[in-house]
Amino acid sequence: MAARAGVSTATVSNALNGTGRLSEATRQRVLAAAREVGHAPASAARALARGSTGVLGLTMTTYGDLPVSYMEIPYYAQLTLGAMATAHERGYMLMVMPSSLSPWMWLNTPMDGVIHVEPRADDPVRSILRERGIPMVTDGRPPQPHWRDAWVDTDYEAGLRLLLDHLTEAGARRIALSQPLHDDEYPHLIGRAYASWCAEHDMPALVEEYASLPDYFTAERDAVSRLLNRDPRPDAVIGVYSDSGHNILAAARHHGLRVPQDLLVACISEDPDYATTTPPVTTLSLRPDRVSDEAVDLLIALINARSGVDRHRLVQPVLAPRRSTRRPVRRGNGTP
Amino acid sequence: MAARAGVSTATVSNALNGTGRLSEATRQRVLAAAREVGHAPASAARALARGSTGVLGLTMTTYGDLPVSYMEIPYYAQLTLGAMATAHERGYMLMVMPSSLSPWMWLNTPMDGVIHVEPRADDPVRSILRERGIPMVTDGRPPQPHWRDAWVDTDYEAGLRLLLDHLTEAGARRIALSQPLHDDEYPHLIGRAYASWCAEHDMPALVEEYASLPDYFTAERDAVSRLLNRDPRPDAVIGVYSDSGHNILAAARHHGLRVPQDLLVACISEDPDYATTTPPVTTLSLRPDRVSDEAVDLLIALINARSGVDRHRLVQPVLAPRRSTRRPVRRGNGTP
Structure with missing residues (x-):
C-alpha cells in the first residue's frame, strides 16, 4: 500500500x-x-470481525413519549456527558436515543449494547431491547428485578442516612418528605429509605405525595403547602427531584416561613444553581458522573463477555451542606 | 399484519x-x-429510501489527538447537550465523534452529515470529511474560508465591544488581553476584534501571548504576570478561555492586587462557577446553546438540499457583569 x-x-x-x-x-x-x-486498521478490522459497531446506546425514555428536556435536567445532562467521556476513553462512541424512537429504530439502530436509564414498570423499550438480545445495563434497578440483570444504582439508604443525620444534627425533629409518584424505582427506593430511617430513629414519617407528571412544579408546591399546614408543623422538608429545592423555598415563602430559621430545606439534585439561591440550598448528589462511568464499564464487560464481572454496582451519594440547613442560632432565653 | x-x-x-x-x-x-x-414505519422507510441513517455527527477534535476532556469544558459540554436536544427534536440522533478516531472510522461511520467544531488550519478531519462528500457545517469559521462553506460562528466583534465598553464604563483605561496561540480561528478573531476596538477608541493594545497546549493554566498565569509587571500596569485583564478567569485571579493574588479595586478581571466562559468565585467574575457567554441550535438546523437543511438557506450564521454573545468589574468606589480625596 x-x-x-x-x-x-x-x-x-x-x-x-x-x-x-x-x-x-x-x-x-x-x-x-x-x-x-x-x-482497514487493526482496531476497526477487529470490531468488524466480532460483528460490532463500536457504538453504545443510551436511552432517555424515563418519561415515555413526553417531550421532556432531558438535556436541561442536570442529572441527565451529567449522566450523558459522563457516559460519552468514558465511552470515548474506552474506544467506543455513544449514541443517545431520543424518547420518540419507534420500536423499529430500537430494534435496528446499530449498537453493541445499551444503557437503559431508569426503566419504568412494564417498560416497552426494555422488552424490545431484551428481544433484540444485545447486552443491556440499567441505570437504576429495574422495577421487576431478575438475578441476571446488570445494573448500576445509587446507594439511597446511605444517601438518606447522610441527609437525615445532617438535618437531625442541625436540630430538626420533624423531617418531612415531599414524594413524587412515578413508576420508575427511584421515588419508591427513596420513600423506603426515608421510612426505615424514621422507624429506626423513632421519628415521625411525614409524607405528602404528588403527581410527577405533567407538571411537578405546581404539584410539589401544593404538596409542601399541605405539609406546612400540618399541626405540629414539620421543621424540615426534603424534596427528591432537581427543582424540589426551588419548589420548597417557594412554598415556605408563601407560608411566611424563614429558611433556615423556621424551616430547614434540602433536596436531591445536581443543579449548581443551589449554590446561589437565597438562601443556598443543601443538596444530596447522586453522582451521575460515577454512575455513568460504572454503567459504561459494566456494559463493555458484558459486550466482551468477560467473566467474574460484578453485575450489581452501587454508587455512594455525596452531601453538599449549605445555608438552608444550618442550625438556627437561638438566644439565651430559648426564643428563636 | x-x-x-x-x-x-x-x-x-x-x-x-x-x-x-x-x-x-x-x-x-x-x-x-x-x-x-x-x-417498517413510514418515517424509517422514508429515511432508508433516501439512503439516510438518521444520524448527525459532531466532531470533538479541535486539539487533535491530545486527551482533552471536552465533556468537562463548559463550552463543549453545552454545545453537545444543545446539539443533542435539537437533533432529537428534529427527529435525528447525534453521534459525538471522539478525537481518537482513525480516518477509516471518519470515512465509514454511518451518518447523514457532520458538524465540524472549530477546525484547525490544515485540519486532517476536514479533508477526510470533505472527501467523503457528506454535508458539513463548521462551528466557527474555517481557517481557509471558501464561499461554499456552511458555518455558524459567534459575533466576536459585537462580543468584544460589549465587554470592552463595559470595562471602560467601569473606569478602565489600560485594558490588557491574555492571548492563547492555537491554529483554530477563535483566538485570532478575538485578537483582531480587540485590536480594532483599541484602535477605534485610541486605547493602547496590551497583549501577552501564551502557548495554549499542553497546559494553558501555567502558561496563562505567566503571561498575565508579564502583563502585570508592565509599567504603567494594566487596570483590567481579559482572558479568552474557560479557566482564564481563575488564572487571572491567581496572578493578581500573586502580585498582591485586589479585584476589582486594583484590577478589573473578565473572561470569555460558560462556566457557572464564576458566580461563586472570590470575587465573582464577569463573563462573556458565546451561547453554545444557540450555536448548536443553528448548526443542527443548517445541517438538516443541507442534508435535505433545501434551497435559499443562509449558509453563514452569526450568534450574538451575552455579557454577565459581576463584581470583578464593578467600578471601584473612590474616596473624596481621590485616593482609592
Missing part, C-alpha cells in the same frame, strides 16, 4: 491513524490507496 | 409506535409479525 501511494510505511501509518503532520495531498493519496486495497 | 398477529390495527399502531399500554406478550407478537412481513 505504501508502494501504491508512493510513500513510506510510517507515512501510511500516520495517514491512517491521524498522527504526524502530513500535507493534505499526501494524506489523500494514502487514503485513496487504502480504499483501493480495502485496508 | 394485524390479522397475522391476531390483534386490531390500533394495537399494531400502538406496538410499532410505542404508544398506548399493551401487555408485553401482545407487543412481542406484533413485533414478531412486523419483522416477518418486513414492515
Whole structure:
C-alpha cells in the first residue's frame, strides 16, 4: 500500500491513524490507496470481525413519549456527558436515543449494547431491547428485578442516612418528605429509605405525595403547602427531584416561613444553581458522573463477555451542606 | 399484519409506535409479525429510501489527538447537550465523534452529515470529511474560508465591544488581553476584534501571548504576570478561555492586587462557577446553546438540499457583569 501511494510505511501509518503532520495531498493519496486495497486498521478490522459497531446506546425514555428536556435536567445532562467521556476513553462512541424512537429504530439502530436509564414498570423499550438480545445495563434497578440483570444504582439508604443525620444534627425533629409518584424505582427506593430511617430513629414519617407528571412544579408546591399546614408543623422538608429545592423555598415563602430559621430545606439534585439561591440550598448528589462511568464499564464487560464481572454496582451519594440547613442560632432565653 | 398477529390495527399502531399500554406478550407478537412481513414505519422507510441513517455527527477534535476532556469544558459540554436536544427534536440522533478516531472510522461511520467544531488550519478531519462528500457545517469559521462553506460562528466583534465598553464604563483605561496561540480561528478573531476596538477608541493594545497546549493554566498565569509587571500596569485583564478567569485571579493574588479595586478581571466562559468565585467574575457567554441550535438546523437543511438557506450564521454573545468589574468606589480625596 505504501508502494501504491508512493510513500513510506510510517507515512501510511500516520495517514491512517491521524498522527504526524502530513500535507493534505499526501494524506489523500494514502487514503485513496487504502480504499483501493480495502485496508482497514487493526482496531476497526477487529470490531468488524466480532460483528460490532463500536457504538453504545443510551436511552432517555424515563418519561415515555413526553417531550421532556432531558438535556436541561442536570442529572441527565451529567449522566450523558459522563457516559460519552468514558465511552470515548474506552474506544467506543455513544449514541443517545431520543424518547420518540419507534420500536423499529430500537430494534435496528446499530449498537453493541445499551444503557437503559431508569426503566419504568412494564417498560416497552426494555422488552424490545431484551428481544433484540444485545447486552443491556440499567441505570437504576429495574422495577421487576431478575438475578441476571446488570445494573448500576445509587446507594439511597446511605444517601438518606447522610441527609437525615445532617438535618437531625442541625436540630430538626420533624423531617418531612415531599414524594413524587412515578413508576420508575427511584421515588419508591427513596420513600423506603426515608421510612426505615424514621422507624429506626423513632421519628415521625411525614409524607405528602404528588403527581410527577405533567407538571411537578405546581404539584410539589401544593404538596409542601399541605405539609406546612400540618399541626405540629414539620421543621424540615426534603424534596427528591432537581427543582424540589426551588419548589420548597417557594412554598415556605408563601407560608411566611424563614429558611433556615423556621424551616430547614434540602433536596436531591445536581443543579449548581443551589449554590446561589437565597438562601443556598443543601443538596444530596447522586453522582451521575460515577454512575455513568460504572454503567459504561459494566456494559463493555458484558459486550466482551468477560467473566467474574460484578453485575450489581452501587454508587455512594455525596452531601453538599449549605445555608438552608444550618442550625438556627437561638438566644439565651430559648426564643428563636 | 394485524390479522397475522391476531390483534386490531390500533394495537399494531400502538406496538410499532410505542404508544398506548399493551401487555408485553401482545407487543412481542406484533413485533414478531412486523419483522416477518418486513414492515417498517413510514418515517424509517422514508429515511432508508433516501439512503439516510438518521444520524448527525459532531466532531470533538479541535486539539487533535491530545486527551482533552471536552465533556468537562463548559463550552463543549453545552454545545453537545444543545446539539443533542435539537437533533432529537428534529427527529435525528447525534453521534459525538471522539478525537481518537482513525480516518477509516471518519470515512465509514454511518451518518447523514457532520458538524465540524472549530477546525484547525490544515485540519486532517476536514479533508477526510470533505472527501467523503457528506454535508458539513463548521462551528466557527474555517481557517481557509471558501464561499461554499456552511458555518455558524459567534459575533466576536459585537462580543468584544460589549465587554470592552463595559470595562471602560467601569473606569478602565489600560485594558490588557491574555492571548492563547492555537491554529483554530477563535483566538485570532478575538485578537483582531480587540485590536480594532483599541484602535477605534485610541486605547493602547496590551497583549501577552501564551502557548495554549499542553497546559494553558501555567502558561496563562505567566503571561498575565508579564502583563502585570508592565509599567504603567494594566487596570483590567481579559482572558479568552474557560479557566482564564481563575488564572487571572491567581496572578493578581500573586502580585498582591485586589479585584476589582486594583484590577478589573473578565473572561470569555460558560462556566457557572464564576458566580461563586472570590470575587465573582464577569463573563462573556458565546451561547453554545444557540450555536448548536443553528448548526443542527443548517445541517438538516443541507442534508435535505433545501434551497435559499443562509449558509453563514452569526450568534450574538451575552455579557454577565459581576463584581470583578464593578467600578471601584473612590474616596473624596481621590485616593482609592
